[in-house]
Amino acid sequence: MNQLKFLVLAAAFLLLALPGQAQKVDVIKLPELQKRLSRPTDTTYVVNFWATWCAPCVKELPHFDQLTTTYAKQKVKVLLVSMDYASQLDKKVKPFVQKRGLKSEVVLLNETDPNTYLDKVDTKWTGALPFTIILNNAKHKRATFEQELSAEELQKQLQAFVK
């Protein structure tokens, strides 16, 4: 019995310790997001709005996360903005991010009234998920997609920004 307890404890300890710097998820408000989207740098941001409950989002998420590896040496930054409720952070979002081993930065946008914030994120966004913005402020380029993107499509769209 004691042995079992030890094993359970050891397993728990390993689970906690192994992933090392486990991906954290910052909870942010709209002004912080706006600040992130308006930096006048020559970095191309790929900002994907998703949620753990959104099937097409979950499906396309690996394509976005892959960019972080593929474009590691270029000025490309992937930001995955979870639209899950903040109350679901520990229950849903963090375990999801952990399980998927996401390498890109994940934040959770903690706002309740989409009617006041959607337009401030992008006027083209009607509120459907997934939604993606690719932007490069130095080049004054911006593209939005209110639809699921395939890996090929995403690559193609991003190429237009980094070439």
Next chain:
Amino acid sequence: MKKLLPFLAACLVLALSSFIVLRPADAGYQVGDKAADFKLRNVDGKMVSLADNKAAKGYIVVFTCNTCPYAKAYEQRIIDLNTKYAAQGYPVVAINPNDPAVAPGDSFADMQKRAKDKKYAFPYLQDETQQVARQYGATRTPHLYVLTRQGNDFVVSYIGAIDDNSEDAKLVKTKYLENAMTDIIAGKPASVNSTKAIGCTIKWKRV
């Protein structure tokens, strides 16, 4: 003029091509547009059109579904809207635009079950061809359109959200749709006639 012609032709091509790539999100009704009638199958097997209900002063048309967590979060509020506004001449008409091949939980049989389980007192229609959703410009579930009768026509008077808090109805500060209905029932244009909400993208048929 000769020089202008190729330019105009180019403009035309550009305009046409941009039209072709337009997705449903970009098209659809604006407030003030006349809404086309439709004929869709209800969960009871009967076909339903806007013209059927001669007593209706208008409708609260809701694009919704069985599967979207946001649609589920708003389901009781949609039922309550019907209770409140059907009595005042504006019943709810719910339309499920999702392709069951993409969202299996949105099959006609599943719709029937949901309507029965939750005792929907309003039609729950299947937009099998997704043409109504495209025509309206619905992009997500739930997505609401308030129509008001003008003679035999129905005019779009409000598009958008139910309220400002999907997670918890008790924490709602602004009831966008009810505010609009108050204006509309008073015979005035809605002071806020267009709002946005988060929702699940409509599951369009894969081409």
